[in-house]
Amino acid sequence: MVKPKIPKPTESELAILGILWEKGPCTVRQVNETLSKQQPTGYTTTLKLMQIMAEKGLVVRDQSQRTHVYQAHLPEEQTQNQLLGDLMDKAFGGSAEKLVLRALSAKKISAGELAKIKQMLTEIEGK
Amino acid sequence: MVKPKIPKPTESELAILGILWEKGPCTVRQVNETLSKQQPTGYTTTLKLMQIMAEKGLVVRDQSQRTHVYQAHLPEEQTQNQLLGDLMDKAFGGSAEKLVLRALSAKKISAGELAKIKQMLTEIEGK
DNA sequence: ACTTGTCAACGAAATATTTCGTATTTTAGT
DNA sequence: ACTAAAATACGAAATATTTCGTTGACAAGT
Numbered sequence: 001m002v003k004p005k006i007p008k009p010t011e012s013e014l015a016i017l018g019i020l021w022e023k024g025p026c027t028v029r030q031v032n033e034t035l036s037k038q039q040p041t042g043y044t045t046t047l048k049l050m051q052i053m054a055e056k057g058l059v060v061r062d063q064s065q066r067t068h069v070y071q072a073h074l075p076e077e078q079t080q081n082q083l084l085g086d087l088m089d090k091a092f093g094g095s096a097e098k099l100v101l102r103a104l105s106a107k108k109i110s111a112g113e114l115a116k117i118k119q120m121l122t123e124i125e126g127k
Numbered sequence: 128m129v130k131p132k133i134p135k136p137t138e139s140e141l142a143i144l145g146i147l148w149e150k151g152p153c154t155v156r157q158v159n160e161t162l163s164k165q166q167p168t169g170y171t172t173t174l175k176l177m178q179i180m181a182e183k184g185l186v187v188r189d190q191s192q193r194t195h196v197y198q199a200h201l202p203e204e205q206t207q208n209q210l211l212g213d214l215m216d217k218a219f220g221g222s223a224e225k226l227v228l229r230a231l232s233a234k235k236i237s238a239g240e241l242a243k244i245k246q247m248l249t250e251i252e253g254k
Numbered sequence: 255a256c257t258t259g260t261c262a263a264c265g266a267a268a269t270a271t272t273t274c275g276t277a278t279t280t281t282a283g284t
Numbered sequence: 285a286c287t288a289a290a291a292t293a294c295g296a297a298a299t300a301t302t303t304c305g306t307t308g309a310c311a312a313g314t
Contacts, residue, residue: 010271014217022220028291045273047292052271066280067291081233083218084226090141091210093149097240099211100230103223104247106208111252113224118248120231125241137301155261172303174262179301193310194261 006057006074008082013053015039016046017072017079020059025071133184133201135209140180142166143173144199144206147186152198 009017019034020026026034032046050070053059062069072079084099092098109117136144146161147153153161159173177197180186189196199206211226219225236244 011217012272018217018220042274043291044275044293048273048294049271051293077229080218080225080229083214084230084233087210087214088230090138090145091207093145096230096236097243099207100227100236100244101247102204102207103211103215103227103230104244104251106211109223109227109251114248114252116224117227117231118245120228121241121245121248124231124236125238139302169304170261171263171305175264175303176301178263190262 020072021076025069147199148203152196
């Protein structure tokens with residue numbers, strides 16, 4: 001039983017995944033237009049990246065229409081876990097606590113967000 | 128007044144920075160030995176990387192002795208903030224809350240760690 | 255002085271990532 | 285049927301990253 005083993009997305013690939021997560025299935029043009037607002041990018045550049053991502057298994061594409069439609073293969077959560085775990089190992093000595101504490105102290109978080117986080121903490125404690 | 132603008136470390140560079148943060152100033156050999164436990168690496172490979180890092184300003188080196196001694200240029204916290212902010216933008220749509228919640232839910236965190244995190248939350252609320 | 259081991263310097267190969275130009279196909283409008 | 289617009293495929297250049305072999309300098313012990 002072979003697990004396909006999807007590689008970690010590169011920086012550029014992650015930017016594209018972010019768009020697909022937010023907007024759902026998209027064409028290359030849609031992705032390129034969104035991307036270009038952040039960083040002007042040629043159409044074929046985006047196309048090529050998305051083709052490579054399809055080869056890697058990062059996205060799946062529907063080729064049934066003339067204009068292909070792409071969507072992220074893995075759910076947002078799974079990729080976020082992977083990236084977070086990776087960063088935790090590499091930059092935080094494997095400590096989730098350090099990572100969370102730094103994220104909390106470094107960034108401004110609203111009262112509502114704090115409440116949600118506290119609720120999550122309580123749930124975890126309860127287990 | 129030009130700010131040097133230190134670039135984001137690559138994957139391999141980050142592994143070296145992690146060692147320098149943990150152990151303090153090190154020679155290339157010390158770093159290479161530690162690195163080789165995680166991932167066997169040739170001495171000159173590590174040397175070259177650290178030389179490049181010195182050029183980029185990621186590390187500073189003391190050349191006064193025959194054997195150079197390197198240390199991280201930026202404090203651990205600053206680089207962690209940079210990387211976390213970067214990941215937050217790229218993979219979490221800029222939401223610190225999402226990032227924290229995911230880190231909390233995905234990884235096992237001890238009771239002691241939870242307590243520290245709660246304390247941090249209370250401090251932030253108090254401000 | 256000679257040998258041996260350790261080190262930095264350097265260049266270059268190997269690999270990965272990003273960007274884009276060109277060719278071809280398809281669709282829609284005239 | 286012809287043309288223009290829009291799309292994919294492909295290849296290759298440009299850049300960034302990683303790895304390592306070779307060389308020459310230095311240092312310690314003999």
